[in-house]
Amino acid sequence: MDGxxxxxxxxxxxxxxxxxxxxxxxxxxxxxxxxxxxxxAAPPSPDATETTVLLRDELGLPTVxxxxxxxxGADGEAAARETGLPVRAAGLPARAVADTVIDEADxxxxxxxxxxLRGDRNRAAGLPRQESFGLYPxxxxxxxxTACGFPSVRxxxxxxxxxxxxxxxxxxxxxxxxxxxxxxxxxCAQLLGRAVQEGPPGSLTAALLRLSPAGETTDCxxxxxxxxxxxxxxxxxxEPLPATLPAAPDGVHVNGRPIAPGExxxxxxxxxxxxxxxxxxxxxxxxxxGAGRVPGRMEFGRQLDFRADGHDADRTAVCLWGL
Numbered sequence: 001m002d003g004x005x006x007x008x009x010x011x012x013x014x015x016x017x018x019x020x021x022x023x024x025x026x027x028x029x030x031x032x033x034x035x036x037x038x039x040x041a042a043p044p045s046p047d048a049t050e051t052t053v054l055l056r057d058e059l060g061l062p063t064v065x066x067x068x069x070x071x072x073g074a075d076g077e078a079a080a081r082e083t084g085l086p087v088r089a090a091g092l093p094a095r096a097v098a099d100t101v102i103d104e105a106d107x108x109x110x111x112x113x114x115x116x117l118r119g120d121r122n123r124a125a126g127l128p129r130q131e132s133f134g135l136y137p138x139x140x141x142x143x144x145x146t147a148c149g150f151p152s153v154r155x156x157x158x159x160x161x162x163x164x165x166x167x168x169x170x171x172x173x174x175x176x177x178x179x180x181x182x183x184x185x186x187x188c189a190q191l192l193g194r195a196v197q198e199g200p201p202g203s204l205t206a207a208l209l210r211l212s213p214a215g216e217t218t219d220c221x222x223x224x225x226x227x228x229x230x231x232x233x234x235x236x237x238x239e240p241l242p243a244t245l246p247a248a249p250d251g252v253h254v255n256g257r258p259i260a261p262g263e264x265x266x267x268x269x270x271x272x273x274x275x276x277x278x279x280x281x282x283x284x285x286x287x288x289x290g291a292g293r294v295p296g297r298m299e300f301g302r303q304l305d306f307r308a309d310g311h312d313a314d315r316t317a318v319c320l321w322g323l
Contacts, residue, residue, distance in 0.1 A: 092126065093122075093126055093127055093128035094126070095128050097128035097129055097153050098129070099117070099118045099123070099129065100115065100116070100117050100118065100129075100301065101115070101116045101129075101132070101133075102114070102115050102297050102298065102300070102301045103115075103133070103135050103297065104296075104297035104300075105135050105137070105142065107142070107211055107323075108213055108214040108323065109211065109212045109213050109214045109215070109216060109218055109261075109322065109323050110142065110209060110211065110212075110218055110320060110321065110322065110323060111294045111320070111321040111323055112135055112142065112144060112318065112319070112320050112321075113294070113295065113297055113300040113318070113319050114133045114135055114144070114300075114317070114318040114319075115133075115297075115300055115301040115304055115315075115316070115317060116129060116131050116132055116133055116314065116315070116316040116317075117129070117271075117301070117304065117305055117314065117315045117316070118314055119271055119312050119313040119314040119315060120307065120312040121312040121313060122313075122314065128152070128153060129153055129314050130149075130150055130151065130152055130153055130156065130314055131146070131147060131148045131149070131150065131153065131156055131269055131271070131314040131315075131316040132146075132147050132153055132156040132157050132160060132316065133145060133146045133147065133160070133316055133317075133318050134147075134160045134161070134164060135318070136164050136167075136168075138167070138168055138171060138208075139171065140175070140210060140211055141171065141175065141208055141209060141210055141211060142208075142209050142211065143164060143167055143206060143207070143208050143209075144206065144207045144209070144267060144318045144320060145160040145163055145164060145204065145205070145206045145318075146160075146203075146204070146205045146206075146229065146267045146268065146269060146316050146317070146318055147159050147160040147202060147203070147204055147316075148202065148203045148205075148226075148229070148268075148269030148270065148271070148314070148316050149201075149202045149203045149226075149269065149270065150199075150200060150201075150202035151200050151202075155199050155200050155202060156202060158199060159195045159196050159199060159202060159204055160195070160204065162194060162195040163191060163192065163194075163195035163204055163206060166190075166191040166194055166195065167191060167206065167208060170187060170191065173187060174187070174208060174221060175208075175210065181245045184245065184254065185245045185252065185254045188221075188223040188252060188254050189250055189252040191223075192204055192223065192224070192225055192252055193250070196225075203224070203225050203226040203229060203269065204224055204225055204226075205222075205223075205224030205225070205226060205229040205230060205267045206222070206223055206224060207220055207221070207222050207230075207265060207267060207318075207320060208220070208221040208222075208223075209221075209259070209320065214261075214323050215261055215323075216261075217258045217259065217260050217261075217322070218258060218259045218260075218322050219256075219258055220256070220257050220258060220259050220265060220320075221254075221255075221256055222241060222253075222254070222255040222256070222257055222265070223252065223253065223254045223255070224252075224253055224267075225251055225252060225253070226253075226269075229267060229268055229269060229273060230255070230265065230266065230267050230268075231265075231266050231276075232257065232259075232263060232264070232265055232266075233263060233264040233265075233266065233286055233289060233290055234260075234262075234263045236286055236287075236290045236291070237286065238266075238276070238282055238286060241255050241257060241265075242255070243255055244256060244257070259320065259321075259322040260322050261292065261322045261323055262291060262292045262322065263321075263322050264289050264290070264319055264320065264321045264322070265319070265320045266317060266318075266319050266320075267317065267318045267319075267320075268315075268316065268317040268318075269313075269314065269315070269316045269317075270311075270313055271311065271313040271314050271315035271316060272304065272315050272316070272317050274308070274310075274311040274313075275306075275308035275311045278308070281306075281308065285303070288303055289319060289321075292321065292323065294321050294323075300319070304317055
């Protein structure tokens with residue numbers, strides 16, 4: 001798409017080589033199907049101690065194993081006992097998943113900022129972040145997806161990538177005028193269903209935006225499985241976005257909502273929608289993002305990195321500003 005799409009080294013998604021991404025596990029040891037074997041260890045000495053450590057299986061998942069030898073050395077073990085210092089870094093998950101991911105994209109008529117932060121609950125337990133997002137350039141459109149409430153970040157990544165593929169395949173239908181609301185709602189439900197049908201349950205929310213020149217309204221198709229995950233910032237106040245097409249028992253919500261210059265659309269999970277039930281939090285974010293004020297990607301992440309009593313889950317959000 002025109003404009004720029006910049007992510008830091010912890011980008012929310014790198015679709016440039018998606019097949020390699022699927023094979024390259026965060027913390028695993030398989031790249032493009034080629035197994036990396038560790039060097040053969042020397043035989044343990046007769047006086048070596050047995051130390052229990054966390055290993056990784058070929059999927060990158062932690063397993064418990066025994067290896068011979070003193071990992072820290074006698075002096076290191078003694079120092080750890082005397083000082084009470086832990087023998088491993090606290091808070092780091094066994095599987096190497098980034099604590100925080102940040103991304104941004106800019107277009108003459110649209111600005112996007114996205115962040116996914118590991119929650120205090122997972123950080124305290126030494127567990128990895130479980131949520132993710134994706135920003136995807138398509139022909140004449142941009143797609144933003146949040147994947148929240150999944151058991152693992154791998155499940156979240158898989159679901160949003162499947163949704164992106166489905167949207168790309170059906171883009172002509174999704175971008176056409178909605179003459180038959182029932183058929184259109186069914187199409188969105190089909191795309192969401194395919195993205196999650198083979199995996200564990202979670203919440204997917206997507207916004208498909210037609211690229212437009214600066215100063216013009218941006219057409220937006222919003223669809224997802226969580227009605228509380230989207231809201232519009234207009235005139236300094238947040239407005240929930242309920243479904244505008246007929247509701248259905250499958251829980252799919254569809255909303256065709258244009259975004260005018262100066263307005264902002266927020267997609268988020270429970271880690272942010274929960275704290276925003278507090279008026280002070282909602283007002284603070286409205287003041288930071290209202291009237292066309294678009295923060296830089298690092299500032300956006302900092303604005304969302306706050307603590308809220310009773311809300312310690314992962315925090316994932318994508319905000320889209322009409323320019």
